[in-house]
Amino acid sequence: MTGKTAIVVGGAGGIGRAQALGLAEAGADVVVASRNLEHLKPVAEEIQARGRESLAVTVEVTDEKSVAAMVDSVLKKFPHIDILVNAHGLAIRKPADTFPIDEWQQVMDINTRGTFICCQVVGRVMIKQRSGKIINVSSVRGRYGLPANYAAYCASKGAVDTLTRTLACEWAKYNVLVNAVAPTIVETELTRPALANPQFAQQMKSRIPLGRWAMPEDIVGATVFFASKASDFITGQILYIDGGVTTW
Numbered sequence: 001m002t003g004k005t006a007i008v009v010g011g012a013g014g015i016g017r018a019q020a021l022g023l024a025e026a027g028a029d030v031v032v033a034s035r036n037l038e039h040l041k042p043v044a045e046e047i048q049a050r051g052r053e054s055l056a057v058t059v060e061v062t063d064e065k066s067v068a069a070m071v072d073s074v075l076k077k078f079p080h081i082d083i084l085v086n087a088h089g090l091a092i093r094k095p096a097d098t099f100p101i102d103e104w105q106q107v108m109d110i111n112t113r114g115t116f117i118c119c120q121v122v123g124r125v126m127i128k129q130r131s132g133k134i135i136n137v138s139s140v141r142g143r144y145g146l147p148a149n150y151a152a153y154c155a156s157k158g159a160v161d162t163l164t165r166t167l168a169c170e171w172a173k174y175n176v177l178v179n180a181v182a183p184t185i186v187e188t189e190l191t192r193p194a195l196a197n198p199q200f201a202q203q204m205k206s207r208i209p210l211g212r213w214a215m216p217e218d219i220v221g222a223t224v225f226f227a228s229k230a231s232d233f234i235t236g237q238i239l240y241i242d243g244g245v246t247t248w
Contacts, residue, residue: 003027005030006085007030008030009087009114009118010034011032013190015183016032017043020047028227031078033058043056053077055077061114062117064121071121082132084134088115090111091150093153099152104151112156112160116163119134123167126171127176132175133176133179134167134179135223138180140240142160143158143161143246161238164178180237184204187213187216
C-alpha cells in the first residue's frame with residue numbers, strides 16, 4: 001500500500017492501534033485520530049519508526065464539525081485519503097430491563113452515529129476521487145445475541161453491519177468499497193476488567209472453538225486485506241474474526 005493514506009479513527013485503542021501499525025507495515029501512511037491527543041502521539045511515533053508518514057488528530061466522532069476538521073487537517077498534509085478505518089467504540093453492559101436510556105443512547109451515538117458521520121465526511125472525499133476503501137469495526141454481536149447485558153452494544157453493531165452493506169450498495173458506482181471486520185471479544189484495556197471476572201471469561205471462551213478470545217493483532221490481517229488491492233472486487237461484506245464462534 002505504498003503511496004496510500006489511511007485514517008484510523010480510534011487509533012489509540014487496542015484494536016485501532018494494531019490496525020494502524022499493521023497498515024503502516026503494509027506501506028501506508030497512517031493518520032490516527034481519537035479524543036485524546038496524548039494517547040495518539042506514541043502511536044504516531046511508532047508509525048514513523050516504521051518509515052511511514054503519520055499525523056495525530058483529535059476528533060469527536062459524534063460531531064460533524066469535528067470530523068470535518070479532522071479531514072481538513074489530513075488533506076493539508078496528504079493529497080488524498082485512500083483508506084478509512086472506524087475502530088472507535090463504546091460498550092456499556094447493563095441488564096436490558098433496567099438499562100438507562102441515556103447510556104443506551106450514548107453507546108448508539110458513538111458506535112453507530114459516529115461511524116456514519118466518519119463514513120459520510122470521508123466518503124465525500126473518496127467519491128470525488130472515485131476511489132476509496134472503508135473498513136468498519138463491527139462485532140459478532142451485530143448478528144448474534146448474548147445473555148450478558150449487551151442490549152445497547154449488540155444493537156449498535158447490528159446497525160453498523162446494515163450501514164456497511166447500504167453504503168457499499170450506494171457507493172459502488174464511485175469505486176468506494178465498504179466492508180467490516182467483526183471480531184469476537186478482543187482482549188484490550190477496555191475489556192480486561194470484564195475478562196477478569198472468571199464467570200464472564202469462561203462464558204466467552206466456552207463459545208469459541210479455538211479456545212481463546214482474540215488479541216488486537218488478530219484483526220490486522222483482515223484489515224490489511226480489505227484496505228489493499230486484494231479486495232478490489234469485494235464490498236458490503238462482514239468478515240467474522242471469531243475463532244469459530246459463528247459456526248454454531
